[in-house]
Amino acid sequence: xxxxxxxxxxxxxxxxxxxxxxxxxxxxxxxxxxxxxxxxxxxxxxxxxxxxxxxxxxxxxxxxxxxxxxxxxxxxxxxxxxxxxxxxxxxxxxxxxxxxxxxxxxxxxxxxxxxxxxxxxxxxxxxxxxxxxxxxxxxxxxxxxxxxxxxxxxxxxxxxxxxxxxxxxxxxxxxxxxxxxxxxxxxxxxxxxxxxxxxxxxxxxxxxxxxxxxxxxxxxxxxxxxxxxxxxxxxxxxxxxxxxxxxxxxxxxxxxxxxxxxxxxxxxxxxxxxxxxx
Amino acid sequence: xxxxxxxxxxxxxxxxxxxxxxxxxxxxxxxxxxxxxxxxxxxxxxxxxxxxxxxxxxxxxxxxxxxxxxxxxxxxxxxxxxxxxxxxxxxxxxxxxxxxxxxxxxxxxxxxxxxxxxxxxxxxxxxxxxxxxxxxxxxxxxxxxxxxxxxxxxxxxxxxxxxxxxxxxxxxxxxxxxxxxxxxxxxxxxxxxxxxxxxxxxxxxxxxxxxxxxxxxxxxxxxxxxxxxxxxxxxxxxxxxxxxxxxxxxxxxxxxxxxxxxxxxxxxxxxxxxxxxxxxxxxxxxxxxxxxxxxxxxx
Numbered sequence: 001x002x003x004x005x006x007x008x009x010x011x012x013x014x015x016x017x018x019x020x021x022x023x024x025x026x027x028x029x030x031x032x033x034x035x036x037x038x039x040x041x042x043x044x045x046x047x048x049x050x051x052x053x054x055x056x057x058x059x060x061x062x063x064x065x066x067x068x069x070x071x072x073x074x075x076x077x078x079x080x081x082x083x084x085x086x087x088x089x090x091x092x093x094x095x096x097x098x099x100x101x102x103x104x105x106x107x108x109x110x111x112x113x114x115x116x117x118x119x120x121x122x123x124x125x126x127x128x129x130x131x132x133x134x135x136x137x138x139x140x141x142x143x144x145x146x147x148x149x150x151x152x153x154x155x156x157x158x159x160x161x162x163x164x165x166x167x168x169x170x171x172x173x174x175x176x177x178x179x180x181x182x183x184x185x186x187x188x189x190x191x192x193x194x195x196x197x198x199x200x201x202x203x204x205x206x207x208x209x210x211x212x213x214x215x216x217x218x219x220x221x222x223x224x225x226x227x228x229x230x231x232x233x234x235x236x237x238x239x240x241x242x243x244x245x246x247x248x249x250x251x252x253x254x255x256x257x258x259x260x261x262x263x264x265x266x267x268x269x270x271x272x273x274x275x276x277x278x
Numbered sequence: 279x280x281x282x283x284x285x286x287x288x289x290x291x292x293x294x295x296x297x298x299x300x301x302x303x304x305x306x307x308x309x310x311x312x313x314x315x316x317x318x319x320x321x322x323x324x325x326x327x328x329x330x331x332x333x334x335x336x337x338x339x340x341x342x343x344x345x346x347x348x349x350x351x352x353x354x355x356x357x358x359x360x361x362x363x364x365x366x367x368x369x370x371x372x373x374x375x376x377x378x379x380x381x382x383x384x385x386x387x388x389x390x391x392x393x394x395x396x397x398x399x400x401x402x403x404x405x406x407x408x409x410x411x412x413x414x415x416x417x418x419x420x421x422x423x424x425x426x427x428x429x430x431x432x433x434x435x436x437x438x439x440x441x442x443x444x445x446x447x448x449x450x451x452x453x454x455x456x457x458x459x460x461x462x463x464x465x466x467x468x469x470x471x472x473x474x475x476x477x478x479x480x481x482x483x484x485x486x487x488x489x490x491x492x493x494x495x496x497x498x499x500x501x502x503x504x505x506x507x508x509x510x511x512x513x514x515x516x517x518x519x520x521x522x523x524x525x526x527x528x529x530x531x532x533x534x535x536x537x538x539x540x541x542x543x544x545x546x547x548x549x550x551x552x553x554x555x556x557x558x559x560x561x562x563x564x565x566x567x568x569x570x571x572x573x574x575x576x577x
Contacts, residue, residue, distance in 0.1 A: 015374045019385045026389055029403050048414045090297040097293030102281035118563030119309055120511040122532035123555040126539030126548045127311030150304035152297050168280050210396035212514050228396045235402055249403060253395045260394040264387060272462045
């Protein structure tokens with residue numbers, strides 16, 4: 001019995017050691033960015049790994065005003081909010097349609113949507129650029145939002161499943177109360193699948209906020225940059241100004257990480273659903 | 279909910295058509311466009327200059343473009359790196375986290391943070407840390423007594439070594455995801471199995487080898503296939519950190535397609551490279567659908 005106890009403790013120590021090293025590797029780069037962002041450039045050069053002795057928020061101020069980050073933030077928020085709202089509306093509706101009805105070509109439609117999971121942005125960016133430019137939507141927010149609105153596959157798969165698990169009696173009862181089809185979807189059933197909407201929503205939000213390929217390809221006018229695309233512009237401008245660069249990096253990753261930490265449960269659920277739904 | 283049998287125009291169109299129109303226009307159309315453009319030579323400026331040249335782009339790509347083969351090879355190196363570092367480490371850590379450690383949930387939560395951050399941010403962060411004139415990494419390594427590993431920052435400028443830095447960045451980003459998928463599958467294992475093994479006198483190690491590992495087979499295939507798909511479509515990390523250099527040493531299919539299709543205005547040739555990407559993604563995708571049963575549309 002004593003022997004088991006001892007190997008048990010050694011096992012725990014080794015586990016904590018391995019997990020602790022990994023923790024440092026995963027967190028230190030971000031920690032370094034946050035630390036440097038509150039130091040002035042000279043201090044970073046003199047002692048890049050030291051803790052800030054007199055923290056300053058001047059870098060953030062400069063990034064926000066001189067580096068145009070206030071504009072990039074606004075652009076990102078407009079694009080993300082409209083795309084997210086549109087995606088959730090379109091994919092909950094389609095998910096409801098597939099769960100509620102069985103029609104002759106429903107499987108064909110559904111499979112066409114599911115095929116979307118393998119169409120990666122980097123493989124269609126060239127012809128997407130031509131398509132958007134021939135529609136006259138190049139360098140417009142409408143163009144890029146429309147492109148994001150096609151990202152509905154994930155939502156459809158999740159929402160179809162969530163809707164089909166709602167008891168039939170609820171739908172029947174709503175019918176008797178004289179609700180129309182759209183009313184049943186919007187007022188009775190949609191509120192019931194809120195957890196699924198939250199999971200897909202948080203996931204889609206992070207995906208669009210972080211996206212790089214479509215802003216790079218579709219928004220080429222100066223002043224239209226999203227936060228992520230703007231980082232590349234700023235990297236060119238402030239090449240050796242580590243203070244401002246790290247402040248910009250913090251601006252770009254801090255909001256998503258905070259949102260992830262708040263909605264961690266939903267995010268983890270969304271991840272699991274993507275890969276594990278049998 | 280029991281699906282109601284009905285014709286498409288009797289109701290479903292109202293819910294499905296809006297979504298499908300957008301999807302068809304902005305996902306299926308560019309997909310077919312990629313295939314169509316790959317059979318042409320076009321500068322992308324005026325349709326008058328568009329010429330149909332059959333399979334000539336493919337001939338050129340396969341027989342006269344060493345950079346294409348280099349890019350494909352680099353993609354496969356990324357696949358190998360992603361599978362080894364990301365999936366094996368993910369599995370190992372998931373097994374460690376099975377022990378109900380006090381800080382287990384905390385570790386699990388932090389390992390997933392990189393997965394929520396944009397690859398552009400991640401690329402620039404590592405570029406800064408590795409920057410030789412700043413020397414952050416060298417300082418850290420020296421202070422913990424690992425002097426012999428200093429100078430990693432210079433790897434980005436070296437043809438043979440740059441790609442290993444990029445693989446590390448990709449693994450740093452994706453490792454948490456693989457771990458999480460394994461953790462979710464482990465949670466779904468029936469505890470009675472372990473209990474039965476314990477009654478029969480199995481050791482902890484035997485339980486892992488004879489119960490856990492065999493039950494993880496199908497999810498491992500899923501994780502490996504997803505990681506492979508990501509490693510094939512990889513674009514942002516090489517684009518941001520090395521721009522495919524030095525001298526194409528970190529070029530991958532997506533960056534090579536971007537250079538031709540969007541920088542040099544070789545719409546046809548760029549699309550041909552993109553078709554290769556599409557075909558590979560479709561093969562991996564069809565394997566995934568078979569494994570997860572996602573392709574089974576309705577029961």
